[in-house]
Amino acid sequence: MSSTPLLQMRGIGKRFPGVVALAGVDLSVRSGEIHALLGENGAGKSTLIKVLTGVYSLDDGQILLDGKSVRPATPKDAEDCGISTVYQEVNLIPALSVAENIGLGRQPGKLGFLNWGALRRHAREVLARLDLQSIDVDAELGSLSVAMQQMVAIARALDLKAKLLILDEPTASLDEKEVADLFAVMRRLKGEGLGIIFVTHFLDQVYAVTDRITVLRNGALVGEYLTAELPRLKLVSRMIGREVHDNAPRSADLKAVADNAECVVETKGIARRGAINPIDLTIRKGEVTGLAGLLGSGRSETARLIFGIDSADGGEIHVKGKKVPMSSPREAIAHGFAFCSEDRKVEGILPNLSVRENLIFALQAKRGAWKTLSHEEQMTLCNHYITALRIKTASTETAIRNLSGGNQQKVLLARWLATQPELIILDEPTRGIDIGARAEIEQLIHKLRADGIAVLLISSEIEEIVRNSTRVVVLRERRKTCELVGDEIDPSRLMRAMAGGHETS
Amino acid sequence: MNPFVRRNLPLISTAAIFILLFASASLKYDGFFSGSVLVNIFSDNAVLGITAVGMTLVIFAGGIDLSVGAVVAYTSIFSAILIQRGEHPGAVAFYVLSLGALFGAFMGTLIHVFKQPAFLITLAGMFLARGMGFWVSNESTSITHPLYDSLSRFELSIGENVHVPLTALLLLATIVVGYVVAHFTRFGRNLLAIGGSEQSALLMGLPVGATKIAAYTLNSTLAAFAGLVATLYTGSGNPSLGVGLELDSIAIVVIGGTLLAGGRGHMIGTLFGILVFGTIQSAILFDGRLDSAWVRIVVAALLLTFILLQRAIVRSTAKR
Amino acid sequence: AEKKLTVGFAQTGAESAWRTANTNSMKTEADKRGINLKFADGQGQLENQIRAVRSFVTQRVDVIVIAPIKTTGWDNVLREAKRAKIPVVIMDRQIETTDETLFHCFVGSNFYEEGQMAVEWLAKNRDERTKIVELQGTPGSAAANDRRKAFADGLAKHSDLKIIDSQSGDFSRAKGKEVMEAFLKKHGKAIEIVYAHNDDMALGAIQAIEEAGLKPGKDIIIVSVDAIKEAVQAVADGKISVTVECNPLFGPKIYDTIDKILKGEKVERVSYNKDELFDSTNAAARVSTREY
Amino acid sequence: MIDYAIPQTPPPARSPLIWPLAGLGLLLVINVIINPAFLKISILDGHLYGLPIDILNQGSRGMLLALGMTLVIATGGVDLAVGSLMAVAGAVTSTLLVQHGASLPVAILAGVSVTALGGLLSGLMVSWLGLQPIVATLILMIAGRGVAQKITGGEVIVVQNPSFEFLGNGFVLGLPFSILLVGVFYLLAQLFLRRTAAGLFIEAVGDNEKAARFAGLSAAKVKALVYVFSGICAGVAGLLATSNIRAADPYRAGEMMELDAIFAVVVGGTALTGGRFLIAGAFVGALLLQTLTTTMYVVGVPPDVATVPKALLIIVVCVAQSDVTRGWLRGLFKRRAL
Numbered sequence A: 001m002s003s004t005p006l007l008q009m010r011g012i013g014k015r016f017p018g019v020v021a022l023a024g025v026d027l028s029v030r031s032g033e034i035h036a037l038l039g040e041n042g043a044g045k046s047t048l049i050k051v052l053t054g055v056y057s058l059d060d061g062q063i064l065l066d067g068k069s070v071r072p073a074t075p076k077d078a079e080d081c082g083i084s085t086v087y088q089e090v091n092l093i094p095a096l097s098v099a100e101n102i103g104l105g106r107q108p109g110k111l112g113f114l115n116w117g118a119l120r121r122h123a124r125e126v127l128a129r130l131d132l133q134s135i136d137v138d139a140e141l142g143s144l145s146v147a148m149q150q151m152v153a154i155a156r157a158l159d160l161k162a163k164l165l166i167l168d169e170p171t172a173s174l175d176e177k178e179v180a181d182l183f184a185v186m187r188r189l190k191g192e193g194l195g196i197i198f199v200t201h202f203l204d205q206v207y208a209v210t211d212r213i214t215v216l217r218n219g220a221l222v223g224e225y226l227t228a229e230l231p232r233l234k235l236v237s238r239m240i241g242r243e244v245h246d247n248a249p250r251s252a253d254l255k256a257v258a259d260n261a262e263c264v265v266e267t268k269g270i271a272r273r274g275a276i277n278p279i280d281l282t283i284r285k286g287e288v289t290g291l292a293g294l295l296g297s298g299r300s301e302t303a304r305l306i307f308g309i310d311s312a313d314g315g316e317i318h319v320k321g322k323k324v325p326m327s328s329p330r331e332a333i334a335h336g337f338a339f340c341s342e343d344r345k346v347e348g349i350l351p352n353l354s355v356r357e358n359l360i361f362a363l364q365a366k367r368g369a370w371k372t373l374s375h376e377e378q379m380t381l382c383n384h385y386i387t388a389l390r391i392k393t394a395s396t397e398t399a400i401r402n403l404s405g406g407n408q409q410k411v412l413l414a415r416w417l418a419t420q421p422e423l424i425i426l427d428e429p430t431r432g433i434d435i436g437a438r439a440e441i442e443q444l445i446h447k448l449r450a451d452g453i454a455v456l457l458i459s460s461e462i463e464e465i466v467r468n469s470t471r472v473v474v475l476r477e478r479r480k481t482c483e484l485v486g487d488e489i490d491p492s493r494l495m496r497a498m499a500g501g502h503e504t505s
Numbered sequence B: 001m002n003p004f005v006r007r008n009l010p011l012i013s014t015a016a017i018f019i020l021l022f023a024s025a026s027l028k029y030d031g032f033f034s035g036s037v038l039v040n041i042f043s044d045n046a047v048l049g050i051t052a053v054g055m056t057l058v059i060f061a062g063g064i065d066l067s068v069g070a071v072v073a074y075t076s077i078f079s080a081i082l083i084q085r086g087e088h089p090g091a092v093a094f095y096v097l098s099l100g101a102l103f104g105a106f107m108g109t110l111i112h113v114f115k116q117p118a119f120l121i122t123l124a125g126m127f128l129a130r131g132m133g134f135w136v137s138n139e140s141t142s143i144t145h146p147l148y149d150s151l152s153r154f155e156l157s158i159g160e161n162v163h164v165p166l167t168a169l170l171l172l173a174t175i176v177v178g179y180v181v182a183h184f185t186r187f188g189r190n191l192l193a194i195g196g197s198e199q200s201a202l203l204m205g206l207p208v209g210a211t212k213i214a215a216y217t218l219n220s221t222l223a224a225f226a227g228l229v230a231t232l233y234t235g236s237g238n239p240s241l242g243v244g245l246e247l248d249s250i251a252i253v254v255i256g257g258t259l260l261a262g263g264r265g266h267m268i269g270t271l272f273g274i275l276v277f278g279t280i281q282s283a284i285l286f287d288g289r290l291d292s293a294w295v296r297i298v299v300a301a302l303l304l305t306f307i308l309l310q311r312a313i314v315r316s317t318a319k320r
Numbered sequence C: 001a002e003k004k005l006t007v008g009f010a011q012t013g014a015e016s017a018w019r020t021a022n023t024n025s026m027k028t029e030a031d032k033r034g035i036n037l038k039f040a041d042g043q044g045q046l047e048n049q050i051r052a053v054r055s056f057v058t059q060r061v062d063v064i065v066i067a068p069i070k071t072t073g074w075d076n077v078l079r080e081a082k083r084a085k086i087p088v089v090i091m092d093r094q095i096e097t098t099d100e101t102l103f104h105c106f107v108g109s110n111f112y113e114e115g116q117m118a119v120e121w122l123a124k125n126r127d128e129r130t131k132i133v134e135l136q137g138t139p140g141s142a143a144a145n146d147r148r149k150a151f152a153d154g155l156a157k158h159s160d161l162k163i164i165d166s167q168s169g170d171f172s173r174a175k176g177k178e179v180m181e182a183f184l185k186k187h188g189k190a191i192e193i194v195y196a197h198n199d200d201m202a203l204g205a206i207q208a209i210e211e212a213g214l215k216p217g218k219d220i221i222i223v224s225v226d227a228i229k230e231a232v233q234a235v236a237d238g239k240i241s242v243t244v245e246c247n248p249l250f251g252p253k254i255y256d257t258i259d260k261i262l263k264g265e266k267v268e269r270v271s272y273n274k275d276e277l278f279d280s281t282n283a284a285a286r287v288s289t290r291e292y
Numbered sequence D: 001m002i003d004y005a006i007p008q009t010p011p012p013a014r015s016p017l018i019w020p021l022a023g024l025g026l027l028l029v030i031n032v033i034i035n036p037a038f039l040k041i042s043i044l045d046g047h048l049y050g051l052p053i054d055i056l057n058q059g060s061r062g063m064l065l066a067l068g069m070t071l072v073i074a075t076g077g078v079d080l081a082v083g084s085l086m087a088v089a090g091a092v093t094s095t096l097l098v099q100h101g102a103s104l105p106v107a108i109l110a111g112v113s114v115t116a117l118g119g120l121l122s123g124l125m126v127s128w129l130g131l132q133p134i135v136a137t138l139i140l141m142i143a144g145r146g147v148a149q150k151i152t153g154g155e156v157i158v159v160q161n162p163s164f165e166f167l168g169n170g171f172v173l174g175l176p177f178s179i180l181l182v183g184v185f186y187l188l189a190q191l192f193l194r195r196t197a198a199g200l201f202i203e204a205v206g207d208n209e210k211a212a213r214f215a216g217l218s219a220a221k222v223k224a225l226v227y228v229f230s231g232i233c234a235g236v237a238g239l240l241a242t243s244n245i246r247a248a249d250p251y252r253a254g255e256m257m258e259l260d261a262i263f264a265v266v267v268g269g270t271a272l273t274g275g276r277f278l279i280a281g282a283f284v285g286a287l288l289l290q291t292l293t294t295t296m297y298v299v300g301v302p303p304d305v306a307t308v309p310k311a312l313l314i315i316v317v318c319v320a321q322s323d324v325t326r327g328w329l330r331g332l333f334k335r336r337a338l
């Protein structure tokens, strides 16, 4: 078709202190194609994108846009060249309104003065294109859920008159309907001749929308393929560098434990205004209780109540049959709870502290300042979990912020496992995690269950819930709608329960 | 709740407490409830208020500027000396404002380019400007110039007893300009964005460096302007003016509901901050019985009460 | 009943014990005479004092007393007082104005004269010693400026006396000591005379001198200003050679003056508190009567 | 298969102490050039005597404040009240000693307890009421000086008590007692912070308070405690200052010391944003400041412009230790090497 590709990156190299993040990577994207950029956590996808958009300076290589050599020094330069980007973590300003976030830097108005009316109107139009009329453009961005923020970020990127659109894991926190909407827009843009780079860990999505795939592994290029010519298993083995089998279907041993199994936590009508209506939950030892629901159905809120982050307006929590006050995470941890939050950046990592310190932190906090873990104990824990979870880090002393998103998530998991909890709440544990690691985490969930630990699993991926849960509680509009046990759990039933009566097409 | 009210809750609560404060002082002290007390609040706090407007912008961007008091002093003494040497006040105003701008740009550059904490660099700026002020002259100097004389006598009379001096008018004008800059220009919104998250602002393609440096430049220029207003107010230049002014200025911004960490705030809040601050000062003067030690303790207690009340209102209404 | 007389008093602040003695004198005397005193603390800032005076004008007090922090900057606000026909008494230190009618009279200390008295005493009692180190007050303060100038002017007449080093001790004991320590290491035995702009610094310097193994008052002559009780005691003990009084007890004199003004009697335009000088000849006898 | 071997050595870290130390060294060299006797130390009355000893003695208060301030800053806060608290401690102890005839240990304990209480107030305002640290401690800074004046009744209280005087003027093994006291504080703090998990907890709170709380740390308690510690340090520093001049001056004691302490901490490599902290660095920073002050006396910089060199020093040290400059220098050396 077209002679020169829209974007050519040749021999890109990027080093960070102690890490070679990229070496000799090529990427070329044509106009009118959706190009998947795939690889395991830490493969260098985000880094490649940041080099392209001027966030990082590149050490080696060359970037050609429309055949002309460019070298953006700042994200602004990149935008001026016609590259519009949605970065991996939501990167907007939570304290400003939605309208402002969409318009920031290119607000309508003369001589630097703003026209607020036009700004709002424009924001509404932009959101309408993504079918997001429900969002109040005057609302503070931070008051929206992560998913909604993500959608606003995408809306902002689409607003630019760009030649090349980059989406770094935009779908990690979106539900199916939102993903479908996004894909529709992507296809339309593709039709308009845009080139799109799309990073995701969902292989279904890769096959649903992309035309071509570039695979990275360990900072190096593996190859470029046509999506249609690369079967799924092949793709996975390219990504992780070894042969794999398809994810095992729901195994037979996922029968719910008998009702007389020891119940670790029981909530009786706990509720919080504006977050969740009174809800009864029984979480048992040796079970994986899935919490399913659409975005905003109140799953995270429920978990936060149980873990004592938010205080409940009413209801009781019973731990092993005894009523306990649950007013702080500290108390929850003392009862043997653990909680892996969905918002890793804000609620999870201690960014400037080392992997080691992050990993032992919850255990140390539980023991208090005086009962210090010796260095040997710390190193034993670190070595154990870094190997067990295959955490990719330059050393135990590397600051965790220098790890890729997925590896940060694994360190956080390790942090909680180290406390040897009786109940572990996993809120979107596989968000932003590559396929290899995802399977490992699922195996881990099975192992935890087998070890007699109660697991509360929140996930937006129905398949994941189905594959892993012995019992599923479905929430809809901040209310428990039903509870499925054992063989009752199948995707279509779940879907129906989640969507409820007013199902959209 | 009305979304407008919800969004502007800190502002509305500040206004409400100000009214409460002013009303109770009026009840307690004869003659407090008068136009001239209100006018005095503006004219007596003109220097402080103008620096607070600039400080608001810097704090929007998550920065801070400890040098404003010293810049006020430096400007006042430097312009006094120049005028006494026979320079025209107009030309002098131009010089000192440019100097202020340069100084701010210098600090802003150090802060942004060398990634240094604003607290430290502006602390150094404070020492620098203070020392330079004393270097120019370590004694205060009267300004005798016909233009100055007529400007400092200028008053806008409202009714019989209320005369609004030029300094108060200049403060009001500065607040209006500050309001427009903060809320109706790209620059102002970029400041808030940077304060909200500098990393995000950068990724969103905003001119982070230029905006930050411009904020410090503007702030120092305003401080220089405040220095000029101080020369009008006192008819002299004085190298030891404004010691501790920066902390008062920051306190005003905070009273106004602007988050010290940056990214959230409102210029109208600063207006109320000035009013609250001025009202507390006036009430203490009307009382006239507190000794120096008690003045400090009472001011501190009132500040604390005010801030707590503000939070209580915001919290209780936000819950509903 | 007769309306109580209301006096507004704009004090500089509370930067030292001297100042507090001054404030207390004004307060107790007002209580004694049944005067309603409105006290305003300037916290060391000219702006605060101007604010206070303007507030007094708004409150329509009968008389305003100002202890100015700075000599300049008063014209505008004094004009307002004049317009409101409120008489103003300037206390403690002089102000510069273009219009002498803006205030009624000045009652105060004469920092310049204090400096002069110090240097004159030194010229007479120096025992062949010539090398002086100076501990200055807070840079830019009227007291420091005048005491420094008067001393320098006096030295011009005695060409053999020489200031070999000079540094600010900020009117504080701690800084006075710190600076003196450094001077002693730098100049060693060369230091023969110390001139301190106030007693606090002198008292700090004494400690430094003693810690260096020297005898203050004997090995080194110490000249100081203020004559606070502690310093007069030190003079009696022979540790300070001389201290020039700077009397803070203005109360009685100020209210006498105010009475006269209100009665329409003529008052002296400028009057000074009589300042004495304390050296070995009179200190011991007078220590017990010092009030501050 | 990817190699997941875990290196245990951290990536080559630069020592953050280098720059403040270099600044200190440079200052000393300048001094020695101007005045070769600067470093001269003799023996007087059986103890060491000389400018360096003065610097250690006078600098000890700044070091103590910097110690407390380091921890406060590490949690992402700042304590503006320390200067005022110094005055309060001096006022309490000397009033008790002089006017109420209390015994020395009681008086000292009372003085330090009051400042610890002051620190607790700051801490509660910050952690419990959620006030911004600058604001909370500003309130205490304003009120503190007023309280100190109230305690002494507006007077400067002269203390004549040989044991008390020893604190700020005495010598042990030829060295000033005050600097040894600082040394003891340092060792105890270092032991406590690094041998227990306290240091980690403080750094975690400063790094990401929310995450630390979600991981089970009572961040509020940690925050309140560092202010208490800072209050104690300020109290002891206040006693050293009072003892040094044998008088409690509620007006001037500790004036502007809070800014110097913050400066010392930041120059010493602890970021104002919180997180990682370095006490030794803060000590070097405090000594650097004190040396500069002494230099100004010795060189004879006119008092009114003496703040200018201080400003220039701050700027030079900051710029020199910034990553930008370092990167630039590295580039320069590389080019040379080629």
Ligand SMILES: Nc1ncnc2c1ncn2[C@@H]1O[C@H](COP(=O)(O)OP(=O)(O)OP(=O)(O)O)[C@@H](O)[C@H]1O
Pocket: A016, A017, A019, A020, A021, A039, A040, A041, A042, A043, A044, A045, A046, A047, A048, A088, A392, A401, A402, A403, A404, A405, A406, A407, A432, A434
């Ligand atoms: N600022 C940095 N400093 C040091 N190392 C970094 C930095 N940013 C990234 N790295 C390292 O570079 C490598 C690539 O990271 P990158 O974020 O590009 O991975 P990714 O492919 O986007 O992974 P994920 O799917 O988890 O988001 C990782 O090993 C990471 O630790």
Ligand SMILES: Nc1ncnc2c1ncn2[C@@H]1O[C@H](COP(=O)(O)OP(=O)(O)OP(=O)(O)O)[C@@H](O)[C@H]1O
Pocket: A134, A135, A143, A144, A145, A146, A147, A148, A173, A293, A294, A295, A296, A297, A298, A299, A300, A301, A342, A460
């Ligand atoms: N469509 C929407 N528009 C605006 N706000 C929404 C919307 N959906 C959810 N929210 C906000 O998100 C919050 C509820 O999200 P919550 O985190 O409970 O969802 P969840 O079920 O845990 O989903 P997830 O964890 O996948 O985000 C509510 O505070 C709500 O205000």
Ligand SMILES: [Mg+2]
Pocket: A045, A046, A047, A088, A404, A405
């Ligand atoms: Mg990534």
Ligand SMILES: [Mg+2]
Pocket: A299, A300, A301, A342, A427
């Ligand atoms: Mg959620």
